[in-house]
Amino acid sequence: MELAILRKISFILAIFGLLLIYGFSPNQEQAKKSISEIRRDCSGPVAVQGTIGNISYSSNGNLIAQLSQNKSKILLFLKDNSIEEGSNVSVFGRASKFSNQCWIFPERVEPR
Amino acid sequence: MIDLAFCLLGVGLGIFLGLVPGMHINNFLPFFIFLSFTNTQLFFFVIAASMAYVFSSLFPAILLGVPNEDTALNILPGHRLVLEGNAYSAIVVSLVGGLFVILFSIPFLFFFLNALPTLYPTIQKIVPYILIIIIFFMFLSDKKQSILVLTLSSLLGFLTFDFNLLLPLLTGFFGLSTLLISLLNQSSVSPQIMRLNSRLSLSNLSVISFMSCFLSSIFGFIPAISSSIVGTIASYIRKFDSEEFLVLLSATNVTYMIYSFFALLLINKTRSGSAVFLSQIFEKESIFFVLGIILLSSALAFLICLYLAKPLVKLYKQVDYRKLSLLSVFFIIAVNFALAGFFGMLVLLASTSIGLLSNSLGVKRINCMAALIVPTIAVLL
Numbered sequence: 001m002e003l004a005i006l007r008k009i010s011f012i013l014a015i016f017g018l019l020l021i022y023g024f025s026p027n028q029e030q031a032k033k034s035i036s037e038i039r040r041d042c043s044g045p046v047a048v049q050g051t052i053g054n055i056s057y058s059s060n061g062n063l064i065a066q067l068s069q070n071k072s073k074i075l076l077f078l079k080d081n082s083i084e085e086g087s088n089v090s091v092f093g094r095a096s097k098f099s100n101q102c103w104i105f106p107e108r109v110e111p112r
Numbered sequence: 113m114i115d116l117a118f119c120l121l122g123v124g125l126g127i128f129l130g131l132v133p134g135m136h137i138n139n140f141l142p143f144f145i146f147l148s149f150t151n152t153q154l155f156f157f158v159i160a161a162s163m164a165y166v167f168s169s170l171f172p173a174i175l176l177g178v179p180n181e182d183t184a185l186n187i188l189p190g191h192r193l194v195l196e197g198n199a200y201s202a203i204v205v206s207l208v209g210g211l212f213v214i215l216f217s218i219p220f221l222f223f224f225l226n227a228l229p230t231l232y233p234t235i236q237k238i239v240p241y242i243l244i245i246i247i248f249f250m251f252l253s254d255k256k257q258s259i260l261v262l263t264l265s266s267l268l269g270f271l272t273f274d275f276n277l278l279l280p281l282l283t284g285f286f287g288l289s290t291l292l293i294s295l296l297n298q299s300s301v302s303p304q305i306m307r308l309n310s311r312l313s314l315s316n317l318s319v320i321s322f323m324s325c326f327l328s329s330i331f332g333f334i335p336a337i338s339s340s341i342v343g344t345i346a347s348y349i350r351k352f353d354s355e356e357f358l359v360l361l362s363a364t365n366v367t368y369m370i371y372s373f374f375a376l377l378l379i380n381k382t383r384s385g386s387a388v389f390l391s392q393i394f395e396k397e398s399i400f401f402v403l404g405i406i407l408l409s410s411a412l413a414f415l416i417c418l419y420l421a422k423p424l425v426k427l428y429k430q431v432d433y434r435k436l437s438l439l440s441v442f443f444i445i446a447v448n449f450a451l452a453g454f455f456g457m458l459v460l461l462a463s464t465s466i467g468l469l470s471n472s473l474g475v476k477r478i479n480c481m482a483a484l485i486v487p488t489i490a491v492l493l
Binding site: 017 | 211212215403406411412414
């Protein structure tokens with residue numbers, strides 16, 4: 001068993017891996033969705049607009065808020081504690097089920 | 113391009129976590145979900161960290177005898193090779209096993225892509241009966257006294273089954289008992305050979321990798337069957353020397369991690385902490401993308417671990433074996449206390465006693481795996 005051959009095999013695997021990554025990268029474009037649409041299909045990248053309400057800390061110590069749009073509401077993790085209740089924002093992130101609820105994990109929150 | 117950097121970050125974190133004795137990547141996964149990464153970045157980061165962790169966690173198991181839940185069986189052949197002065201070879205052949213099995217797992221994956229959703233219910237039905245045969249075979253192929261070890265291990269397995277105490281259970285059976293036996297027997301370590309001193313041929317490597325893939329394909333998608341159980345089953349199908357068994361175990365660990373991601377994609381079952389985490393963001397069309405990350409991160413982890421092997425064995429050479437073993441014993445106790453608490457310490461004491469008993473009766477230590485196999489049978493039947 002030659003170490004040089006093993007290194008070559010690992011290089012070939014790495015290149016093949018890179019080809020697969022570039023060939024099959026999933027489309028991560030954040031589709032503009034309404035909150036009720038997100039609640040129906042709670043997955044994938046999303047862009048949503050709404051009003052921030054009920055900012056609080058979860059039992060795990062995370063800053064969370066409700067994001068409401070018309071009468072629909074969804075839970076949102078906040079990383080930026082400068083965001084105030086009542087502000088209108090655009091949220092870009094991913095929707096995901098966590099602890100049996102639908103959440104938005106934001107990548108960025110922009111004032112509208 | 114930026115997303116690829118998360119693959120490197122993941123590999124770095126995975127290697128670091130694997131090198132810290134007693135650390136498991138599952139302990140860190142819950143924190144990742146709060147990171148402001150995109151889905152793609154999370155895919156890269158979590159899969160790369162998980163794959164790299166599987167490779168680097170071999171080091172503490174082989175050199176120090178401090179395993180995690182997946183590398184417990186690696187201790188016995190690893191320790192034997194370390195005492196013979198072949199620590200470097202033990203690590204390299206284990207890494208090679210992990211790398212080589214990836215080549216075999218790809219065709220298996222393509223087969224399962226089509227067949228698994230149909231085959232899974234049938235496989236699930238026959239697995240408990242295969243495990244029953246294995247338990248009988250464990251008893252019949254050993255001395256009569258092995259019934260004592262099998263019974264005690266099974267009882268301890270049942271007692272701890274609901275409490276997620278695999279770490280103290282397996283560490284006691286295979287890690288702490290091995291270190292104590294070495295200390296009591298005043299075992300000496302031969303001077304370490306710093307080159308690859310292996311009799312392993314390419315054809316042997318291929319056969320073992322194929323076997324690992326095949327068995328993991330049958331058992332790897334079934335909940336409650338760990339990679340250590342698959343290692344035990346394999347050891348009763350074919351005779352392995354220490355090197356071959358190390359290859360088989362690391363190959364099985366790598367296959368298990370790979371299949372855990374695909375079990376999620378194909379049959380929506382989560383088989384590892386990493387897969388549970390990714391189930392929040394997985395999409396079925398990501399299958400080849402995930403395979404790409406697995407290949408890239410495994411190749412990187414292999415190269416980095418290969419590079420680390422020599423300096424780490426050199427460092428190991430410089431430390432007195434007795435002192436290092438004593439330090440490992442204290443470390444194992446401290447880690448188990450920190451992660452499993454007082455009840456975990458009781459389990460560690462019981463499993464170490466059974467490991468020592470198995471040694472003094474002269475029966476195979478692998479009989480202790482009844483602690484996982486028998487309760488698994490009960491759950492699956």
